[in-house]
Amino acid sequence: KSFNCWNDCESLSALIEFVEDVTNEKSPNFIPQKDRIATFDMDGSFLGELYPTYLEYNMLEYRVLEDPSYKGKASESELEAANAIRDFVRSGKKLPPHFDMIHAHAAAKAYSGMSIEEFDSYVKKYCEKSPNGFTGMNYFQSFYKPMLEVFDYLKSKGFTSYVVTGSDRFIARALVSSINIEPENVIGMDVLLKSTNQGDVEGVNYTYTTDEQLLRTDTLLIKNLKTNKVKQIAQEIGKIPVLSFGN
Template identity: 45%
Template structure:
């Protein structure tokens, strides 16, 4: 083969390789599940010079060193993570559970929502489209969402969540909602678990939905997931109080109506009630996590820290600079460690996931 033919062959092979690379989709759930970080050198998705990553690595090395004055026994190595905006995207164009609620009320042909429920879902959709969520909408939406799925058995709800996980993450290309985990933060969870930290998710989202979302992605047991709760009933309970009803052999567990929204101080209350120990590490991204941060670092008998994720990447993510600036200011005032998605993350979902062109 002469030099010209060799050159042509090389160009063709290179072009094919480029073509394959550019067709690559986001990391699959299976690929995300295979992320493993046990030591500092294993991180792939963080910028090499990230000060936030180095702060975390230094912390872990210190508190896991038996010779250190800051050594923390394994049983007390508790780390708590928010979900939306901390481990998974919350802006496609809104929280996973909010978008699933709209799908249920406005687009599910098997669900006969009342005119009032449809009207409120349209109000929520309009607020999401306008990128302006009134402060009281968080609680109202949680109540409406619980109502929309009330009466479903747990297998039915699981199937609905898994189906919705397959829908495209709006505003980003090559990404499904169930794959929209931040790869660098999945590395953090893996790193902590490899160093004998017990990781909990403490989120404002629906607890059963969280368990389904996380299952198969991170090694977090269902009982280590704390979220917003709806009532849980027997299928033949028919409004009877649980003190007056005995579960029957033909009963099945079904979802009921709203109980409690797990945000702000409620996160602290639920951590104290369900974990029974003060965390030593906390990760979040918004003012809704402030109480969890403060509970972690104030009056802790162990060395502790709080990390807040800044949504400051407007190119690779659907960021919000105003919110990022506000959280950066809060971090500086309160002694939290700020993580810049723009500067600290080498990638977020993988190089083939990009912002979709504006419509």
């Protein structure tokens, strides 16, 4: 595999040297293919992050302030979060402290009631828009090409790559499907899901029926940042990554 988008640099040389070593069966550092795990942060690592803010922030602003189908439905907390994003994007006004969690709770509310399929379609339709500050491209085209070459290189060497992001898991799944990353290889922020007719009954006491769908709720389960990423890797992958990439 070639690295056409890279200059000769220490980081690329170190990566190639390491990978060639651990995939050489004669090396004392050889790693079996089943243990070749690589994890990638998304925003800022292989996806453009600062245009001038996160995709999921831009999408919440649109959902709450512009989406005709959601007009008049947003709560006060959703409106505050969306307007904070708008002020930051348009005038550079600093976001409130701990805005990652403010956004997470607002986003959980904003998409509550959508089925998994509806939300996937919603994200993909939004991603056809141009990122703030860009023309002639959409969100599906906003991946860093040098990092896509790293994905391809590692795949050719028997590595399994996972996306481990602070962004919503289902937003990330919809986005990275365009670069052939499977949904089971995406770990991210999660909200509680429930089935169509479940109501307030706990899932352990309710039996899913064949005519139901899974719906998003407004209950945030985890914002997948910092140490939470480490915990989620342990719970979902069950192996320590050989390589981890972040911006």
